[in-house]
Each structure stands twice: as C-alpha cells, then as structure tokens.
Amino acid sequence: MKRKLLYWLCSFVLIAGWSCSKSDDSNQIVEPDKPTVDEPSTATQLVANWNLEEDIDLSKVEKAEAGKWRYLGGWNESNATVTQESLRGVNGSRCLAIIAESEDVDVMFGQKITGLDPAKPYKATARIKTEGIAQGKGGNICLDYLWAPASEGVTGTKDWTSVTLEIDEIPADSTITLCLRLGSTANSSQGVAYFDNISLKENTDLYIRESEHIRLMVDKKYVSISDAQIDTWLGNLDKVYEAYVELFSGRKPFEGKVITLRSAVIGAWAYAGNPVQWNQDYISSALLAVGKGDWCFGIMHELGHDFAPYISNATYAFDWNEELFANFRMYYALEKLNATVITDANILLPDGSTKTETKTYVGAELKQLYKSETTNCYDRTIGANKAVEMGNALCYKLIQIKEKYGWELYIKAFDELYKVPRNETEESGMTQWDKFDYFMSVLTKQAGEDIYANNFTSAELGTIRTYLQTQQ
Known part of the structure; x- marks a missing residue:
C-alpha cells in the first residue's frame, strides 16, 4: 500500500511539473532549476551535444568543426584554462568552464552548425553561471567573427542565468559558428564562466x-x-x-x-x-x-542618417550638425511625397509658457515645426537673437533657401560635396561655424550668387556665428 501511495504521489508531482527524489533520510519533493531551452525530444535542436553531457576534446584547434564543441582559444589564451565539469551544470549535470584566474582573457569554444536556411532568422540561448567576473563582457554566446553579434554578458558572481542571441542573417553557405565565450573584442574579462544547455532554433517570435x-x-x-x-x-x-x-x-x-x-x-x-x-x-x-496614417517621423529621420556622407566615404567638413541634416533630408521626402507625420510640438502660449501638443503635419507643413514649435526653433533662437542650440532653426533657414532656389541647388551641392574624400584630420580642427561657412560657400558657387547676402540678415549671421564658433 505504501509503495502504491508513493508511486501515485510521484506521478502527481511529475504531471504538475515537479520531481520526486529520494535522500538517505526521507522521500522529498523538490523543484529543480528549470532550463529555459527545450530538450531535443520536444523541439528541433540544431546544436550537437547541446547539454554538454558527451565527452569534449579540450585541446585547442584553429577552426570550429561541425557537430562538435572545440576549444578555439583567443586573446591571452595562455592565461585561460578550460575544463568539462561533472555535477556542476544545470541540475547537477555536466558543463563547460572557462577559467581565467590571474588576467583578463578573450577566449571561446565554438561549434560549426550547417544546413541552416538563409531566408530565416534564428535564436540561440544558453545558461551561464559566473564567479568573480568584475569587468568586461563576461560570459556570453556569440558568432565567431570580429565584432560579431553577441548575447548580453553575465558578470559578477551569479547562478545560472539565461542569455539570448538573435541571429537575423545566415550566410549563403547556410553555416554559422556558435561560440561560448569569456570576454569579447576589446572587452576582455577575468574570472570563471560555466556554460550549459545551449540551444539554436528558428526564431518564430x-x-x-x-x-x-x-x-x-x-x-x-x-x-x-x-x-x-x-x-x-x-x-x-x-x-x-x-x-x-x-x-x-x-x-x-x-x-x-x-x-x-x-x-x-x-x-x-x-x-x-x-x-x-x-x-x-x-x-x-x-x-x-x-x-492612423503616420509615416513615422523617427524612422524617416533614421533612414535619413543612413544617407549621411559616409555612404560615399565623403567629407564631413560641411556637416556641422548631422541631426539637422537628417531632418533636412527627411523634409525633402515629406514635401515631395506630401507625406503625413504625427509628432509632438512645443507650442508657445501668449503668456510665455509652453504646452506640448501632438500635431499632424502634411508635406511642407512640417516647416512650421522648425520655425516656431520646438524649443530650438527659429522664432525662439535666431529670430530672437539668442545664440543657443539652434538645430531646428537652421533647418528652417535651409528650407527658406530651398524656397528661393529650388531643390536642384541642394542636389548639385550634395553631389559636389559627396565627391570630396574624407579628411578626418582637417575636420577635427574645424568648428561648426567653419563647416557651416564651407557649406554656404558651396551653395554660393552652385547658386551663382552670394547666399549670405541674399538670405541672411546681419543680425541672423551674427547670432549664428556667435553660437557655432563655440561648438566643435
């Protein structure tokens, strides 16, 4: 009867997600440390020896191998020791350990994984436990090339912690090398990192x-x-x-x-x-x-940054404020496409106070934001003779110039400037005024008349110069 009762209790707690174990003293019901990765029996598992229970050859090799964990070494590898530990993994299983007791290192194990679908994203997960890691990246999982994507790092002295690495791009040869790492490029670490339960699956989230x-x-x-x-x-x-x-x-x-x-x-x-x-x-x-019809100011702005001079390895000697230029590029698209953006405006009230209001702008209406509806707009900075941060104000001035000469002026000017090679030494010695002045000189050349004389008052130029000369 007692045996049947014990069998029934074990069956009940197993169904409930618990386990039944026996010690020397008594039968005890304990809740184990639950891994966050699915076992191969319940999900597609692409990592061989995912739970590190099989013996691993710890000798160093130059290249990762398919279907095996191999030690790849790395920076300052002579000060690292690698072991396969028994009874120290998740739930008392086996695990891998990277130990660097005396100096920072950046070393890793790797496994080549083949047969992936380049059209699909994947997600890798692992459990990591650390001891005495004070700085650097700590324990992490990553891919194997320089500056490769990596999971969050685990540092300090921590029990088993789950980490995730999302892999969005699979090479055309359908192969990656997944790594277990202590440290990273330019972010090495000292201490001990244990690794267990490594999973790689298609990212269906x-x-x-x-x-x-x-x-x-x-x-x-x-x-x-x-x-x-x-x-x-x-x-x-x-x-x-x-x-x-x-x-x-x-x-x-x-x-x-x-x-x-x-x-x-x-x-x-x-x-x-x-x-x-x-x-x-x-x-x-x-x-x-x-x-609701918004084209999304923020995303259009970031796409505008992607068209900065670096796309041609071109000079930044004219680009005194890249945030301003990203907005100005966006304004070109908004006006051309009569696009809609919904964004917050800072409205100045008659009593001098302000309120934030969500407004909808269509096409060229956005110039009102730069003229009068932000803290650094034209009306509150250049227009008020205040030499303070004036990014949106200067964007408004560029729009005013466009309204006189047309977009063709800027298309020609950017084409000329994007043909000038980058010279970082030259740029480092320039103030924002120097860069602004250079840009205006190119506009003057393309317009065939003095941009300053025909588009700025002396008061405006004085305010702009006073501020930009103080900015590097």
Whole structure:
C-alpha cells in the first residue's frame, strides 16, 4: 500500500511539473532549476551535444568543426584554462568552464552548425553561471567573427542565468559558428564562466514583413495593426528611400541592400545603420500611429542618417550638425511625397509658457515645426537673437533657401560635396561655424550668387556665428 501511495504521489508531482527524489533520510519533493531551452525530444535542436553531457576534446584547434564543441582559444589564451565539469551544470549535470584566474582573457569554444536556411532568422540561448567576473563582457554566446553579434554578458558572481542571441542573417553557405565565450573584442574579462544547455532554433517570435527597400523585423507582440497597414507603411518608406536616392544623385547606402528595422534594447529612440535599431519600448505606440496614417517621423529621420556622407566615404567638413541634416533630408521626402507625420510640438502660449501638443503635419507643413514649435526653433533662437542650440532653426533657414532656389541647388551641392574624400584630420580642427561657412560657400558657387547676402540678415549671421564658433 505504501509503495502504491508513493508511486501515485510521484506521478502527481511529475504531471504538475515537479520531481520526486529520494535522500538517505526521507522521500522529498523538490523543484529543480528549470532550463529555459527545450530538450531535443520536444523541439528541433540544431546544436550537437547541446547539454554538454558527451565527452569534449579540450585541446585547442584553429577552426570550429561541425557537430562538435572545440576549444578555439583567443586573446591571452595562455592565461585561460578550460575544463568539462561533472555535477556542476544545470541540475547537477555536466558543463563547460572557462577559467581565467590571474588576467583578463578573450577566449571561446565554438561549434560549426550547417544546413541552416538563409531566408530565416534564428535564436540561440544558453545558461551561464559566473564567479568573480568584475569587468568586461563576461560570459556570453556569440558568432565567431570580429565584432560579431553577441548575447548580453553575465558578470559578477551569479547562478545560472539565461542569455539570448538573435541571429537575423545566415550566410549563403547556410553555416554559422556558435561560440561560448569569456570576454569579447576589446572587452576582455577575468574570472570563471560555466556554460550549459545551449540551444539554436528558428526564431518564430518575430514579425517579418518586407518591401522593396525596407524589412520590418520586430517581436510579434509589438504589432497590433494589420498586415495590409504594415505593407502600406513599408511602401511609403520605399518612396522615402527613393526620394533620398534622388536627393543624392543615385547614391545608395549599404550597396543598395534592403535596410532592416529591428527591435532592440538601446538607450535611445532608435539608432541609424543597417539594421536600424528601434527601441522596443516605442514600437507598439509608433505602429498604432502608423495605422492612423503616420509615416513615422523617427524612422524617416533614421533612414535619413543612413544617407549621411559616409555612404560615399565623403567629407564631413560641411556637416556641422548631422541631426539637422537628417531632418533636412527627411523634409525633402515629406514635401515631395506630401507625406503625413504625427509628432509632438512645443507650442508657445501668449503668456510665455509652453504646452506640448501632438500635431499632424502634411508635406511642407512640417516647416512650421522648425520655425516656431520646438524649443530650438527659429522664432525662439535666431529670430530672437539668442545664440543657443539652434538645430531646428537652421533647418528652417535651409528650407527658406530651398524656397528661393529650388531643390536642384541642394542636389548639385550634395553631389559636389559627396565627391570630396574624407579628411578626418582637417575636420577635427574645424568648428561648426567653419563647416557651416564651407557649406554656404558651396551653395554660393552652385547658386551663382552670394547666399549670405541674399538670405541672411546681419543680425541672423551674427547670432549664428556667435553660437557655432563655440561648438566643435
């Protein structure tokens, strides 16, 4: 009877997700440390020896091998020791350890994984435990090339911690090398890192939608509007991209590759590049506005950054404020396409106080924002003879020049400037006024008349010079 009762109890707790174990003293019900990765029996598992239970050859090799964990060494490898530990892994299993007791290192194990689908994104996860890691990247998982994507690092003295590495681009040969690493490039670490339960699977958590020039790749939970609304928006961004190409005489960033908008954990609304990193905290609300017809000021601004002079390795000797120029590039697209943006405006009230108001601007209406509806707009800085930060004010002045001479003036000027090679030594010695003055000289050349004399008052120039001369 007692045996039947014990069997029934074990069956019950196993169904409930618990385990039944026996000690020398008594039968005890314990809750184990639950891995966050699925076992091969319940999900497709692409990592061989994923739980590190099979024996691993710890000798160093130059290249990773398919189907095996191999030690690849790395920077300052003579001060690292690698072991396969018994009873120290998750739930008392086996695990790998990288030990650097005396000096910082950057070393790793790697496994080549083949047969992946280049058209699909993947997600790697692992459990990492650390001891005494005071600085650097700590324990992490990553790919194996310089500045490769990596998971968050685990530092300090911490029990088993789950980390994730999202791999959005698989090479055409369908092969990656997944690594277990202590330290990273230019971010080495000292201490001990243990690794266990490594998983690689297709990333099915992502919402992926692609147009001709733009790919949206964000977590599904952030998307609450329809595919049709997303497709309309991406089609609008295609038009914005093509407008930028037109403004820069056919030049395209990243060799014309599709630009990905990717959810990320970052300390800004978004960062330009490819991918454009989009702060996950703002995606849901932005897409809800997209569903109401917004083309999204922030994303158009970041795409504008992608058309900065670096696309041609060109001079920045004229680019005194890249945030201003990103907005000015965006204004070209807005006006040309009569696009809609919904954004916050800072409205000055008659009593001198201000209020924040969400406003909708269509096409050239956005110049009102730069003229009078931000703290650094024209009316509150240059127009008031105040030599303070004036990014939007100067954007408004560039728009005024455009209204007199047309966009062709800027297309010709940018084409000339983007043919000038970069000289960082020269740029480092220039103030923002020097760069502003250089840009105006190129506009003067292309317009065939003095841009200063015909577009600025002496008071405006004095205010602009006073401020920009103090800025590097």
